[in-house]
Amino acid sequence: MSAVAAVRRSPPTEALLDHLRQLLGDRLSIAMAVREQHGRDESYHVTAPPDAVAFARSTEEVSQIVKACAAAGVPVIPFGTGTSLEGHVAALHGGICLDVSQMKEVLRVSTADLDCTVQAGVTRKQLNEHLRDTGLFFPIDPGADASLGGMAATRASGTNAVRYGTMRENVLGLTVVLADGRVIRTGGRARKSAAGYDLTRLFVGSEGTLGVITEVTLRLYGVPEAMAAAVCSFPTLAGAVDTTILTIQSGIPIARIELLDEVQMDAINRYSKLDYPLQPTLFCEFHGTEAGVAEQSEMVKAIAAEQGAADFQWATKPEDRSRLWAARHTAYYAAISLRPGAKGWATDVCVPISRLAECILETKKDIIASRLLAPIVGHVGDGNFHLAFIIDPNDADEIARAQALNERMVHRALAMGGTCTGEHGIGYGKMEFLTAEHGEAVSVMRMLKRALDPDNIMNPGKIVSV
Amino acid sequence: MSAVAAVRRSPPTEALLDHLRQLLGDRLSIAMAVREQHGRDESYHVTAPPDAVAFARSTEEVSQIVKACAAAGVPVIPFGTGTSLEGHVAALHGGICLDVSQMKEVLRVSTADLDCTVQAGVTRKQLNEHLRDTGLFFPIDPGADASLGGMAATRASGTNAVRYGTMRENVLGLTVVLADGRVIRTGGRARKSAAGYDLTRLFVGSEGTLGVITEVTLRLYGVPEAMAAAVCSFPTLAGAVDTTILTIQSGIPIARIELLDEVQMDAINRYSKLDYPLQPTLFCEFHGTEAGVAEQSEMVKAIAAEQGAADFQWATKPEDRSRLWAARHTAYYAAISLRPGAKGWATDVCVPISRLAECILETKKDIIASRLLAPIVGHVGDGNFHLAFIIDPNDADEIARAQALNERMVHRALAMGGTCTGEHGIGYGKMEFLTAEHGEAVSVMRMLKRALDPDNIMNPGKIVSV
Known part of the structure; x- marks a missing residue:
């Protein structure tokens, strides 16, 4: 394929x-x-x-x-x-x-500095479990219970990124084994530094092509005094997306704002035995003080109401919030299970927020025209959304249609000033799009790869060919 | 020297x-x-x-x-x-x-996406003047009215970084002229991207040694609904620093929290004709909704009171806030004017917040022992503080004492997990400390420099020697 x-x-x-x-x-x-x-x-x-x-x-x-x-x-x-x-x-x-x-040790937690150092194999859930009694948490949540080394290597983000940033903003430093086996540390524990080239950010997102990340120092956050989550359905996809855009443009510090189209809601209802309306839907979460959460949620409710939304369904109890986000996190598996025997092919793009409605609505038109099963989900607060093509891996025609649709979506996002991937990365699946996006700058990436891995032994064939 | x-x-x-x-x-x-x-x-x-x-x-x-x-x-x-x-x-x-x-054009402002693109010579004040009627502002404020290209090149930060981050977090993309004259763009306008190596962050902070930044795409922010600034004096330096530490550890999203010791306050009073108490002092600013600002400031007031602070002196009117920050921004010039004919030598370090009190108090002891005039100011919310040695450039003994003190301070910060410079950068003044901080990783910086500038023509002799 x-x-x-x-x-x-x-x-x-x-x-x-x-x-x-x-x-x-x-x-x-x-x-x-x-x-x-x-x-x-x-x-x-x-x-x-x-x-x-x-x-x-x-x-x-x-x-x-x-x-x-x-x-x-x-x-x-x-x-x-x-x-x-x-x-x-x-x-x-x-x-x-x-x-x-098997590198699963949490090496150090500082509650006073809101940071920690973990071995690369520690997963985000393991870390949050470890932090449970400290009053701190690590917010970056790509859905899968990924390793923190892998999340750093792929510059992961996910549902909380709209408020807390991505791995780019939350890695303070790394221990990296270089292509010749030497070990370096890319940063200390200071919140900021102007000391030399930003090696931390160079290795974050390098997908194992420049070295092996073995330890990660991360920012942590105090568990907010108050958290509230809500589900809100819209008569139109445009209404849900416009609510997101206005929320972001208003500067409301929402913690999560996730879009699921009606196809994805159907999948989630079946998979997680829920009965949400079969409409484009936003899953929202607010973090802050009691007063702050109340204020933020009132503001978003007012915006949503203007866009024709039904009432917010609140999930304030921890177990209700967990159920809601569990449903969101299984979206991909739920989508795959819509069609027995099918495989999932997930792709994502990210655009400036002002172009998000146009990008999603045109993509939705393409999906309908293509007759493919491809639910839309998205971390829309970042301008980031995903398609999951649910395809028969043996049907060449289906695959060709999915490839064509993916290509159109990526080029649409690039034409809007966006990126060919907001969070999935390049791997070898999106190398041609990397060139379409970055042009001459890809030659600089190649220079970096050759400088740090002259024999091309680190995960060869990914990001850039050398 | x-x-x-x-x-x-x-x-x-x-x-x-x-x-x-x-x-x-x-x-x-x-x-x-x-x-x-x-x-x-x-x-x-x-x-x-x-x-x-x-x-x-x-x-x-x-x-x-x-x-x-x-x-x-x-x-x-x-x-x-x-x-x-x-x-x-x-x-x-x-x-x-x-x-x-002379590259002073604001090329594009998007109020819908909260971003803009400017030529490298546009200064931060010019940009904010340009934005005046849009409801947006650019928060990064190193004091000097620096060019945005220079601020990107040196990874500048300043008073607002505790809330809004540094240039690292606020540059979305750059246009860069490489050492061979080729032009690249390092990023688009999406809020996040997982597309390849993070060239934007590689050039941010590279101090002109890898290429020339000619255009900068920046994040902007909505002007907060409410802003309030306050000045608060403390009987001890420890009280002021501990107030900062507790504020940060409590997760209060304070916009600015600046420390000035009693020597610096004396300089500011003389230079700006003010009459603040001659005590260690915090300058604070809060941004948010009316309710949010009230809530934040009550929390910080309570913390400060426990540390023995006098009452907050509020500056809520825009002109009062401007006067307060103008006094802060002229701190360096005020310090130099304490001693006619002297020159200023500013240095900075940044440490994990839990070590900040210890680092500042030990440094203060060193200053007293050294008999040097060296006021302390700091963006303490980040764990970052500055010394300004006010010295006679022709007095070799003074210079030697300042160098010794600086070296002790840097090594103290490094031993605490900090960095040899939070925001001033390496230039050629701190190259030896770069090696002390990063060890083997400096060889990777050198590999990058050689790869991107093999003939060593870009600002040679800075950051790393090749």
């Missing part, structure tokens, strides 16, 4: 595998089931299994594995939870998958 | 100067007064005049100037308003100063 030709290099020698076995014991696996599982993410992209999977437990082990692979010229593909969506972990050129999921 | 030896390269040939004259006419200057003015910033660092100053008016002109200099192997030093503080604009190796101050 992809046009990328996997040009395999020579596979790892027995000498390299023996060396890694000495280092890792049975934490080096060449079992086909393990390799297959590590060669695919949650997308439609074809599986490309690595030659072996190395399960590291420390920065030092990662360094040794990378050094051995570098000496042998064998690719290294970092792997967290495998929840990426653009083929990020596919071993297109073979090589060693470096699985960090 | 600096240990850096200026290894001059061969000066520009007459052929190069003729070429630039053909391009720019009388916008190429070799007058000594112009060169001198462009070879120094607002710091104590020695002046190193460039061989000529080229005043560009467009990205295209910048590209042609850089191409000509690249062909001749002549350094290019970008220059905005010359308000940097670590020798950033000194032409250590000679070369052409590329002055962008």
Whole structure:
């Protein structure tokens, strides 16, 4: 299902595998089931299994594995939870998958500084569980229970980004193993610094192509005094999107504002046994003081009412809020289950907020014309939305129609000053769009890749070809 | 006054100067007064005049100037308003100063998207003047009326950063002329993107060493419904700092919280003809809805009272707020005027907020022991504070004592997990501290510099030596 030709290099020698076995014991696996599982993410992209999977437990082990692979010229593909969506972990050129999921230690939490340092394999849910009694939380929430190393590597964001930012804004520093096995720290714990090039931001979003992230220092936030969530249905898609646009333009510090179209609401109702109206819907959440939350929600209610919305259905109890966001987070799986045997293909774009209504409505027209099943969901407060094509992976015509629609949507977003991906990343699925978006700047990305990974062993074939 | 030896390269040939004259006419200057003015910033660092100053008016002109200099192997030093503080604009190796101050066009403002694009020479005050009737403002405020290109290049921040972030968070994209004269755009106008390496953040803070920033796309903010500022004196420095720490730890979204010690307050009183108590003082500002501002300020008042503060002196009228912040912004000049004939040497560090009291109090002890005049001011909400040594530039002993004190302060901040500069940058004044802070990571910075500027013509001798 992809046009990328996997040009395999020579596979790892027995000498390299023996060396890694000495280092890792049975934490080096060449079992086909393990390799297959590590060669695919949650997308439609074809599986490309690595030659072996190395399960590291420390920065030092990662360094040794990378050094051995570098000496042998064998690719290294970092792997967290495998929840990426653009083929990020596919071993297109073979090589060693470096699985960090056993690096699960929360190394340090400072309640006084609202920050923490974790190993790369700690997931966001594990971190929030760890923080439960501290009064702090980590807000970035891409839906999947991804590893924080993987979230940093893909510049993840999700439902809370409209208020709290993305991984770009919330990573204070990283420990990174470079392509030659050297270990660096990219930043300290100060909230800001003007000391040299911003290596932290260079590695955030580099998708494992410049080095392996082994530790992450993160900003944390106090759990708000008050939180309230609400669901609100609209007679039209335009009404829901315009409510979002006006909310953002008014500067209301809403914590979450999520759009689900009527197809997605149908999927959620069936999957999570709910009975929301089959209409375009916003899921909202407000964080702040009691007074602040009341003020914000009144403002948004007034905007929504002007756009023809039904009343807010409130979820103020923690368990009701959890149920609501669980429904939102299973949207992708709910969509896939609409059509037994089908596979999901998720894609996303992000545009300036003033163009969001136009971008979504034109895309919706395209979906209807295409006769494809493709629910729309979106972190619309950021101008970011997703399509999930629910397709038969063996139907070439369906796939061609989905590709054509995706291409039209991306080029529409770019023409509006937007980006070809708000949060899923490039992997190998969107490399052609990266060039369409950045033009000559892609050559600078290539210069950076060549400088930091001259032998092209770090997750080769992703983001830029060299 | 600096240990850096200026290894001059061969000066520009007459052929190069003729070429630039053909391009720019009388916008190429070799007058000594112009060169001198462009070879120094607002710091104590020695002046190193460039061989000529080229005043560009467009990205295209910048590209042609850089191409000509690249062909001749002549350094290019970008220059905005010359308000940097670590020798950033000194032409250590000679070369052409590329002055962008005539690039003063606001190219685009979108009130619907809360963003704008400006040429690099537009200053922050000019932009805010331009925005006056739109209901929007640009909050980043380093004090000086710096150019926005220069602010991006140095990752500037200032008084509002505690709420609105620094240039790192507020630049959406840049137009950059590379070291070979090619022009790239580093980002579009989407609020977030996962499309490739974060070139925007790579150039933000690169101090002209990787390319010349010619256009800047910035986030804007709605002017808050309500704003209130207050001045509050404390019997002890510890009380003022602890009030700051508790405010930040409580998650109160204060817009500005500035510390001035009693020496600085004395300077401000004399310079701005005010009569604040001669005590450690916080200048605070609150932004939000009427109710939000009232709530925030009550919370901070309560915290301050527990730390022994006197009552808040409110400045709610716009002219009173302007007067208060004008006094804050002239703090550096006020400090210099405490001692006729003296020069100022400003330095800054930034630490995790939990260590701020310790870091400031130990530094204050050092100042007293040193017998130097060195007021403390700080954007303390970020954990960032400044010393301004008010010294006799001809007194070697004073200078040595200031250097020793600065070095102790920086190493103290680093030991606390902080940074050697929160916002002033590295220039050539803090290169040794960059290595102390980042260790092996500096070699990665050097790899990036070599990759993007292999002939080392972009502002050579700053940030990293190659």
